[in-house]
Amino acid sequence: QFIGLLDVDGILLQANETSLKFAGVQESSVVGLPFWETVWMQHSSTLQEKIRAAVKEAAKGRFVRFEIDHYATDGSLHYFDFSLKPMKDDAGKVVLLIPEGRDITERKQAEEEQARLATAIEQSAEAVFITDTHFIIRYANPALERMSGFDRNELIGRHIRILANENHNESPYTEMFDSLTQGSVWSGRLFYLKKSGTSYEAEVTASPVRDKMGTIINYVSIHRDITREVQLERELRQAHKMEAIGTLAGGIAHDFNNILSVIQGHTQLTNLKLPKSSPLQHSLNQVLVSCGRAKDLVSQILAFCRQSDHAKRPTQLLPLVSEVLQLLRSTLPATIEIRLDIKIPPEQSVILADPTQIHQVLMNLATNAAHSMGSQGGTLEVRLSKEKITSSRTPYQSDLLPGSYVLLSVSDTGHGMDRSTIERIFDPYFTTKGPGGGSGMGLAVTQGIVKGHLGAISVNSEPGMGTQFHVYFPETHEEVAPVPDNKEYLRTGRERILFVDDEEPLMEMGKEILETLGYRVTGSISSRKALEIFRDQPSAFDLVITDMTMPELSGTELATEMMAIQPHLPVILCTGYSELVDARQAQAMGIRQLIMKPWGISEMAAGIRRALEQSQLI
Structure with a gap:
C-alpha cells in the first residue's frame, strides 16, 4: 500500500517507504513538488491532468477515487486503486490531503484474463456449455445456440439431456456422467438432437471444474459438430470401395462376357435351327433378352466406375415396367400383391433413355417398396400416365421445363416415413435398414439417373400410410427403333476365316456360328499357334477374328504380327472389356472392326461384311 501526505495545493509533504522503493527514489527528491509532477506521474500527461483535477476536488472536501497505472523500476506496469481523502480541522476546513494507492495488479490481470477467456468462449466456433454438479446448464455460448438451434435462455436451467438424442445408444452418456462425477476428463463422440429434431454427431471433451480446495463445482463441455466430417469419411470409404469395384469389374467383365457369349451364341444357333412355329421360340427369345x-x-457397371456418359435412345417405358414386374413376381413374397395401372398406350410412353438405367430405377423403387411392406405383405402398385407441366409447377417439379411428361408412380402400403426421413431419403449412404440391409445408395443413384434423364422424382409418405414415389420423364416423339428379328437380315458369305479365342467353348461356338453363315473357318485356342498357321499360309485366309485378352499374344499383338506379314489383312477384334482398347485405337492399328462381347449373330455377320468390303476398297 502506497500512502503519502499533501497540502491543500497538492504539494507532496511526505511519502511512505513502499512508494519510494517502488519508484526507486529518495524522499528528498520528491518532497516539495506538486504531486502530479512527481516521478509516479511523469509517464503520462493525461494522468498528470487527472491528478491535478483530483487535488482540486479533494481540496473542496470531496473524497476522490479512481484507478491509475504506474511503471516500476523494472519496467513492469502496475495498476493501483488510487484515492485522495481530505483531512479537516475542527472548524471543518480542509487542511491536508492523504493520497493512497493499493496495488491491484494481480486482481486486474485476473479480471482481464477472465474477460479474454469469456470473449474467447463467446466467440469460439466450438460449442461450450457449463453445468453445475447436477448437470443443469448454467452457461451456453453462441456456438451452442447456432449448433443446437436452441436459444440460450431455453438451455440455461435445463438438464443437458435436453440436447441428448435418446434414439441412439445410451451408454456413451452414462459413461460420460460416471467419468465426470468421479473427477475424470471424458472424451468421445455423442449424438445430439437439434431443436428442429435433426440429429447431429459431435466430438466431445468434458471436464470437471474445481475450486481452490479441489472440490468439483462445475462441469465444462466442449463439442464440435462432426456430422459433415463423418459423412465425408464415409464417402471417402465408399469412394475407395467404388475404386475397388471398378478394378474388380474390369477384371470380371471379360470372363463374364465370355460366359454370356457361350449362352447367347448357342441360344441363337438353336433359334436359327428351329421353325418359327416352335413353342421353344418364346423361351429362347427370353434367354436372349x-x-x-x-x-x-456389365457395360453400365463399367461406365459407372469410369463415370462415363450413358447412351440414350427412344425407349418405350411400358415394356420395361412389364419386364421388371414379371421379374419381381417370381421373387417377392406371395403376401405382396402387384398391380399395374396403365393410363396411356405404349406408343405414348416413349422417353429418351438408357433402358438399363431405367430398368435400375424401376428395380430400386419396387424393391424399396417391397422392403417397406416386409413379411406382413401389402400392395405394390405401378402406374403409368402422362402429365402436362406448365409454368405453375409444384416445388418438386421446379427443375422441369414446361412440356409433356411420362409419369411413373410406384406406391406401397408399407410403414411409411416421417418428415425427417423424407428429407434425407435421397442422401447418399442414408438407409433405414439395419447393418447388412443395404448401402443407402439405391435412391441416391435413382435420383441421379432421373436427373440425368432431365426428369424429377418426388416422394409422399406418412408413418403408417405407405409411400408414393412419382418420377417424371420428358416425353419424346422420336421413333423407337424396331427390334431386329434374330432369323432375318443375316448377311452370309463364303470367305475363309481364321477364328482365335483362348476359351475353347467360345472358339467352338464361334466356329459353328460362322460355318452356319456359310464361311469356311479354321479355329484356334492358341494365339501363338494361330500366328504359326497364318505365317505358313497367309493367302489361305480372307479375314481374321481374334479375342483381345489371351495368355500368349494379346489380340492387338497378334493382329500387328499378322498385318506385318499381310498389310491389308482385315481383322476383327472381339473384347469383353474395352478399357485397354477402343474403336479409335483399334482403327489406328489397322483393325477394321471392334466388336464387344457377347456379340450377336446379326452383329457379327454385319461386322464381317463391313470388314471385307473395307479391304476391297484399299
Whole structure:
C-alpha cells in the first residue's frame, strides 16, 4: 500500500517507504513538488491532468477515487486503486490531503484474463456449455445456440439431456456422467438432437471444474459438430470401395462376357435351327433378352466406375415396367400383391433413355417398396400416365421445363416415413435398414439417373400410410427403333476365316456360328499357334477374328504380327472389356472392326461384311 501526505495545493509533504522503493527514489527528491509532477506521474500527461483535477476536488472536501497505472523500476506496469481523502480541522476546513494507492495488479490481470477467456468462449466456433454438479446448464455460448438451434435462455436451467438424442445408444452418456462425477476428463463422440429434431454427431471433451480446495463445482463441455466430417469419411470409404469395384469389374467383365457369349451364341444357333412355329421360340427369345440385359448391366457397371456418359435412345417405358414386374413376381413374397395401372398406350410412353438405367430405377423403387411392406405383405402398385407441366409447377417439379411428361408412380402400403426421413431419403449412404440391409445408395443413384434423364422424382409418405414415389420423364416423339428379328437380315458369305479365342467353348461356338453363315473357318485356342498357321499360309485366309485378352499374344499383338506379314489383312477384334482398347485405337492399328462381347449373330455377320468390303476398297 502506497500512502503519502499533501497540502491543500497538492504539494507532496511526505511519502511512505513502499512508494519510494517502488519508484526507486529518495524522499528528498520528491518532497516539495506538486504531486502530479512527481516521478509516479511523469509517464503520462493525461494522468498528470487527472491528478491535478483530483487535488482540486479533494481540496473542496470531496473524497476522490479512481484507478491509475504506474511503471516500476523494472519496467513492469502496475495498476493501483488510487484515492485522495481530505483531512479537516475542527472548524471543518480542509487542511491536508492523504493520497493512497493499493496495488491491484494481480486482481486486474485476473479480471482481464477472465474477460479474454469469456470473449474467447463467446466467440469460439466450438460449442461450450457449463453445468453445475447436477448437470443443469448454467452457461451456453453462441456456438451452442447456432449448433443446437436452441436459444440460450431455453438451455440455461435445463438438464443437458435436453440436447441428448435418446434414439441412439445410451451408454456413451452414462459413461460420460460416471467419468465426470468421479473427477475424470471424458472424451468421445455423442449424438445430439437439434431443436428442429435433426440429429447431429459431435466430438466431445468434458471436464470437471474445481475450486481452490479441489472440490468439483462445475462441469465444462466442449463439442464440435462432426456430422459433415463423418459423412465425408464415409464417402471417402465408399469412394475407395467404388475404386475397388471398378478394378474388380474390369477384371470380371471379360470372363463374364465370355460366359454370356457361350449362352447367347448357342441360344441363337438353336433359334436359327428351329421353325418359327416352335413353342421353344418364346423361351429362347427370353434367354436372349436376358443376355442382352446382362450385357448392358456389365457395360453400365463399367461406365459407372469410369463415370462415363450413358447412351440414350427412344425407349418405350411400358415394356420395361412389364419386364421388371414379371421379374419381381417370381421373387417377392406371395403376401405382396402387384398391380399395374396403365393410363396411356405404349406408343405414348416413349422417353429418351438408357433402358438399363431405367430398368435400375424401376428395380430400386419396387424393391424399396417391397422392403417397406416386409413379411406382413401389402400392395405394390405401378402406374403409368402422362402429365402436362406448365409454368405453375409444384416445388418438386421446379427443375422441369414446361412440356409433356411420362409419369411413373410406384406406391406401397408399407410403414411409411416421417418428415425427417423424407428429407434425407435421397442422401447418399442414408438407409433405414439395419447393418447388412443395404448401402443407402439405391435412391441416391435413382435420383441421379432421373436427373440425368432431365426428369424429377418426388416422394409422399406418412408413418403408417405407405409411400408414393412419382418420377417424371420428358416425353419424346422420336421413333423407337424396331427390334431386329434374330432369323432375318443375316448377311452370309463364303470367305475363309481364321477364328482365335483362348476359351475353347467360345472358339467352338464361334466356329459353328460362322460355318452356319456359310464361311469356311479354321479355329484356334492358341494365339501363338494361330500366328504359326497364318505365317505358313497367309493367302489361305480372307479375314481374321481374334479375342483381345489371351495368355500368349494379346489380340492387338497378334493382329500387328499378322498385318506385318499381310498389310491389308482385315481383322476383327472381339473384347469383353474395352478399357485397354477402343474403336479409335483399334482403327489406328489397322483393325477394321471392334466388336464387344457377347456379340450377336446379326452383329457379327454385319461386322464381317463391313470388314471385307473395307479391304476391297484399299
